[in-house]
Amino acid sequence: MAVVLTVAANKGGVGKTLITINLAGAIRRSFPEAKILVVDTDAQGNSTKSFRVKVAKDQNTIYDVFMDNATVEETIVQTYDDHIDVLPANSDNNYLEFDKMEQFRDTILEWFVSLLKKFKDNLTEIMTVSGLKKKMNNIIDPSANYFNALDGKFDNVSDKYDYIIFDTPPELKQVTSSVLSIADVVIVPYEPDLNGVDGVTHLISRVNTLKEKYNPNLRIGGVLANKVYNTNLHAKMINAMMKYTNRNNYHYFDSELPRSITFADKLVRNGMPITMSSPENKFAQHFYKLIIEMNKLGLLSKNGKELEIPHKLYVESDGEE
Ligand SMILES: Nc1ncnc2c1ncn2[C@@H]1O[C@H](COP(=O)(O)OP(=O)(O)OP(=O)(O)O)[C@@H](O)[C@H]1O
Ligand SMILES: [Mg+2]
Structure with missing residues (x-):
């Protein structure tokens, strides 16, 4: 059965899509046998586009899955990589x-x-x-x-994939709630600015409600800082977040992601997540470090156990950005 991971935050631009697609890429390269399904649930369709999937006019999308117009199997499309499939989203989801x-x-x-x-x-x-x-x-x-609108809908494909990774929109309403109601693990990214900490506490409170109501198996994998750079404000906010996670027994990922100047440009040029195109790249390496940390926490297996990583691609302090 597939491990169902999701990245969720009720704030835009904190890196949900970037983390989703790069986690998929890093898992792909680290576990060469693994079959991965990336599910885009955001009307912006950013993770769909990241895997060079173009949605034709009459093609099914996640909207049709939510609306019971189509099954998950009927909606999945293949990508350029035979180990990664995508369940696409497009602007139809704005009307969902x-x-x-x-x-x-x-x-x-x-x-x-x-x-x-x-x-x-x-x-x-x-x-x-x-x-x-x-x-x-x-x-x-x-x-x-x-709020549990995807319940049971992925059961039929769960045996075909090792990992199902959901990208979510910047909200905590029907779409994100429905994803959280069927996920095993949620990663919570935040940007350590003035409003970042508040966003995380709201999200976690919602996660706990959904956990109680629909999905007792849901694990908060951890809180992950993104776009970090060396300023007093970021240091202060990170400190506050670590105190919050410590106090409440949530994991805080050591493998924070720095703000990269070259990354966005590279993503567009290569048309694939940087973890896939250039695992040795300094920015991509942060994701390989994250994979090791997630694995140690048992977040990459259904039974919560640590796995053997066949291809260890994390090379400390190596690579050029
Ligand atoms: N660490 C980083 N360094 C540099 N650019 C980044 C970083 N993280 C994200 N970005 C860029 O910031 C923008 C927003 O990131 P992304 O789309 O992943 O956020 P998001 O949370 O999915 O946003 P939305 O809520 O709108 O879907 C993108 O252009 C992305 O390339
Ligand atoms: Mg996004």
């Missing part, structure tokens, strides 16, 4: 929450009609709001369908 609401309204109406039929001889039982709520809750928890 509206469309899902409409779908949801129809479902509620159907429940209501079935309730009326069931209680037609004793309607007084459901003729008050509280009475109706009680009966509805007995039948189904409406929020379960909404």
Whole structure:
């Protein structure tokens, strides 16, 4: 069964996509046998584009999976690398929450009609709001369908992949909640600026709610600083975050990611994650260090055990950026 990893933060631009695609790349190179599925759930489609996947007009996307228009198998596309598949996203996902609401309204109406039929001889039982709520809750928890909308949908492909890695949009609403409700591990990136710490605490609180409600197996893999550079502000914010994670027993990744000046440019030029195109690159090396740290924590296996890494590509203090 695949290990389901996700990168989530309710803030834009903190590196969710960059980390998702480079984790996929680093796992690909470190575990040459592994089959990886990258699932893009963000309407911006950035991780889709990173693997040079172009979404044709009539092609299924994650939107169709959410809306029950298509199965996961029908939506997956192959990339240039035969060990990496992508489940793409495009701007259709901007409309997901509206469309899902409409779908949801129809479902509620159907429940209501079935309730009326069931209680037609004793309607007084459901003729008050509280009475109706009680009966509805007995039948189904409406929020379960909404915030756990991917439940079971990846089960059929779980045996085909070793890793399923989800990129998420910068929010904590339906899409991210649904991903967190089926993930094994969430990595929480943040930028150590003035608002970064707040964002992480909100995200973790949401993770804990979802964990309790839908997904007791979800592990907070750790908090990961990105775009770090040598300033007093960053040092101060990192210090505050480490105190927070320590106090609350969350892991803080040693393998922080520095702000790279050349990275964005390289990503575009090569059309693939830098961990795949140039594992020896100084920036890519941070991800190989992260892979080792994640592995030590048991985050790369389903049973939480450390794995043997067949290709160790982390070479301390080697490589040029
Ligand atoms: N460590 C870094 N050094 C330099 N540039 C970075 C770094 N991390 C991310 N970036 C750049 O910052 C921008 C935002 O990163 P990315 O798209 O990964 O963030 P995101 O959290 O996925 O954003 P969104 O919420 O909009 O999806 C990108 O142009 C990316 O190349
Ligand atoms: Mg992104």
